[in-house]
Amino acid sequence: MHPDLNVANVGADSWPQLILSDQSGVDVALDIIKSEPARSVTYIVLGPMTTLAHLHRKHGDVLRDRIGRILCMGGALDVPGNTNAVAEFNFFADPYAVRELLTPDPPAIGLPLDRFLLVPLDITTPHEIPFPFYQTYIDKNILSTKRPSNPDEKPPITHFTSSFLERTREVMILFGKDAMELHDIVVVWCAINNPPEGERVVPDESALPALQTGWAAAPRKFQIERLGELTRGMLVVDRRQAEGAYDPGANRALIQADIEKHGFTYAGVLESAAIPAQVEIEQPPSDVLRPAGPGVPVVTTTPGPAALLKLLSERVWGITV
Template structure:
């Protein structure tokens, strides 16, 4: 049986690619999609999920022979969609519209009005069950109604919804088989500030609460940081044909979706390729749909890392702070307040409760980028014909 997955997401360009990948993956069953502010506002991200479902449905209505490509669109019961938090647990609201556009999907609502949901709301209603409950309650309901350790939570946005579920019922959240989160940066530079990855920057308080619970074994969690995801890329030329086919709705939509990030990469001086933060995290969930909740498949590796999350820094908000001093002090010790006090000499109960440090399963390596990109291109970008320079075989090549 397919593994049930709750996707907590803030589409977002790479979130959209991750959702396409999950819709096309028979290994998992999308039990619910819970939306969270982040790449843009909660209203936009919620609409973006509806828009993606509608576009896939409209494509399949015109091309019913491709229905097997999207097993998660026709499963019963239908995937539940719920609206989540509009703001972080504390602090200012920060969005990533600078990259994803004001609507989160490269501003295609303005540049490509044919994709505007409001103009097509009467056509092909997305095959989703709309919930009136807040996202964190939908998460808890799904876990409460299923046997323990049978549902994975895939969190690819700020961790606010997960933190709210944790605060309401840590025991119920602990029924999740595993929580897989994309977030944080260690040795890698940040992608929002010099030191912070966006999801942890957007709500460092939520990240702290969730990862602290993982450190205390309240929940089972795997963190996939920017250090790993930024190494997984697909050239834009592999995903955007020179002349996108307007008659192929998915191809035309994805080409429009990727246009703004491509321009942003040119401005920033990056290579002409899309970094696959959320799709790689989704691939981890797909590849680990079976087996024990602590097992890691061949090609992947996990390290237990000790660190703290900065929640208020002017320049370091959301930073994963690693104590590199190498002493026998409690991690994160501030000597100006506590003096020099080793773990052995301190009262252990006080140290455990007062230390901001946590120990978390961090995914540090994955199978080759070529293996990942092959899966993504075959499942999401199959509609782009690729020519083999030597043989003319269009099925085996990855170059136009």
């Protein structure tokens, strides 16, 4: 529909910002990490962690020694998934790489978590660009594939973004939302606002990455489901570690009495008035759901959706809103 945007049709010379390579993604990343100053490169994962896992297997020592920061868009901890009921797409696509890099079986060594940030659906989903906003401030002619973007009517960057947003808008409306969620863009925003810290005076693998004002992260412990028929890619959090939580199958009457005794409260009514029979449950090994270590650093706070929409408008389209 937009052959004028096909690089093969217009020639690579028209796109000097593109560097074409016959190397694999692993080799390209390795070259960049080795050629730049140590701890100065940010590696951003916007898809499955497969390539990063291959890089880690082949050149783990170089990666851990020289990488400045790794940011990953992936997973869903306390919200529903977007590929199945419980899994986000990137982690669903290769849960084995997630396990290998973030929660490896000892004595395997994973990524340096003091320089890693996970940005899950929990924090990315609220960030979006509403299509009515785009139509009002950026391109009044953005409608659908029934009226494709005309490059003669607008700046090249606007023609480019409108061209791929035509079908995106149609799909999102089918899901009941006239907006595009900015999952990957939140990760890039986080990387821009929080560049690598360089060499630490005293390396501390248990420390959270330092973040700029408006950003916050917290350690989370989980394991990823790899083989589940219905739950592949799910981040399984052991919620029994929470205050007042109890094992499935426990006598709820006794548990309820204990909850009331200690004054634990919940946002809603979680307990049944019925008294179930005692159930013998099999406890998993402690390291299955409670991996060793301080946990994976997860972004929990950003400067907010409005701040991202404003920044995106200014930096991409040169529009102040």
